[in-house]
Amino acid sequence: DQQVKQNSPSLSVQEGRISILNCDYTNSMFDYFLWYKKYPAEGPTFLISISSIKDKNEDGRFTVFLNKSAKHLSLHIVPSQPGDSAVYFCAASPDLNGQNFVFGPGTRLSVLP
Amino acid sequence: GAVVSQHPSRVICKSGTSVKIECRSLDFQATTMFWYRQFPKQSLMLMATSNEGSKATYEQGVEKDKFLINHASLTLSTLTVTSAHPEDSSFYICSASSGVYKNEQFFGPGTRLTVL
Numbered sequence: 001d002q003q004v005k006q007n008s009p010s011l012s013v014q015e016g017r018i019s020i021l022n023c024d025y026t027n028s029m030f031d032y033f034l035w036y037k038k039y040p041a042e043g044p045t046f047l048i049s050i051s052s053i054k055d056k057n058e059d060g061r062f063t064v065f066l067n068k069s070a071k072h073l074s075l076h077i078v079p080s081q082p083g084d085s086a087v088y089f090c091a092a093s094p095d096l097n098g099q100n101f102v103f104g105p106g107t108r109l110s111v112l113p
Numbered sequence: 114g115a116v117v118s119q120h121p122s123r124v125i126c127k128s129g130t131s132v133k134i135e136c137r138s139l140d141f142q143a144t145t146m147f148w149y150r151q152f153p154k155q156s157l158m159l160m161a162t163s164n165e166g167s168k169a170t171y172e173q174g175v176e177k178d179k180f181l182i183n184h185a186s187l188t189l190s191t192l193t194v195t196s197a198h199p200e201d202s203s204f205y206i207c208s209a210s211s212g213v214y215k216n217e218q219f220f221g222p223g224t225r226l227t228v229l
Contacts, residue, residue, distance in 0.1 A: 036220075043117070043206050043220030046158070089157065101218070103149075103157040 003027045004092050006104040011113050019106050023090030026071065026112040030092040030102075034074045035064060038087045038106070047088070048075070080111045115141045117209050119221035127229055128199055134192045134224045136207030142187035147218060148180070151204045154211030163190055197228040 005024045013019045023033075031052040036044035049063045050057040050073065057064050063076045077084055090104040116139040126132050133186060139141040145164050149157040161177075163169035163184035171177045190209075194201050204225050208218040 043119075043208070043222045045220065046218075101159070103159075 002105070003030075003102050004090055004104040006088075006090055008106045008107050009105070010108040010110070013080045013109065015082055015111055016079045019075075019080045019084065019109055019111065021077075021088050021090075021109065023073045023075075023104055024071060025073075025092050025102075026101075027092070027094070028071070029094040031095065032093045033064070033066060033073050033098050034091045034093075034101070035062075036091060036103075037084075038089060044089055055104040077100040077109075080109075082111050082113050085109055085111045115139075115209070115211075115219040117143075117207065117219045117221040119207055121224060122222060123227075125226045125227045125229065126137050127197055129196055132194045132197055132205075132226060134194075134205055136190045136192070136209070136221050138188045138209045138211075138219070141209075141211050142229050143190075144187065145210050146184055146190040147208045147210075148182060148192050149206045149208065151206060151223075157206065160192075173195075191219075194226065197226070199228045202226055202228045 003026050031097050034049040035047040037047045038044040048059050048062045048064050050066050055066050066073045087106040087108050089106045091101040118137045122137045124132055128179045147162050148160045150160050159172050160175045161171045161182050164181050165184050165187050169182040179180050184190040204223050206223040209210040210218045
């Protein structure tokens with residue numbers, strides 16, 4: 001049973017437009033959420049995080065929104081750039097130390113020039 | 114940011130041999146290291162968590178005698194795949210965290226293991 005779901009395996013967006021990546025989770029004990037970006041043959045790199053006491057966190061072009069009642073979070077990238085093309089993993093943890101992560105299956109984002 | 118390296122980046126071996134993968138934190142002391150495995154088009158699956166100087170904690174379904182983990186120092190953890198078989202072929206990624214970067218794990222670049 002997948003505790004963290006990313007239902008869109010892939011997404012294509014035109015350069016300059018907004019990219020919205022979605023993530024749903026089933027475990028109500030999750031309190032800390034992260035997004036990772038992964039290029040082929042490389043390890044994931046941390047992008048942005050949010051704890052359950054917030055509903056929004058912004059860092060430059062990246063904003064993460066959390067809807068705890070719906071057990072849903074999303075990552076917005078605006079404006080999207082070709083260099084954003086990668087696989088994006090959503091990860092969740094039950095503790096604010098954020099060490100016991102459960103990862104989603106990832107969404108492949110392609111930003112078209 | 115903190116840097117984690119893995120060696121080798123790619124290894125091809127014959128069935129029945131053992132393969133050792135090293136994970137090093139280059140510029141910080143990693144109190145905890147994690148080993149993940151990724152199958153094609155699937156999420157990262159946590160295999161085990163290790164703290165320096167103590168035995169690793171394995172996730173359910175991961176054979177500890179098959180995947181030997183040693184976290185001998187604050188900068189080095191090794192994963193040894195013993196008697197590897199073709200079904201062990203996968204992408205193995207380590208990550209490290211420390212008290213300084215409490216909320217973050219820093220990932221290595223991964224090791225592609227192919228067992229013939």
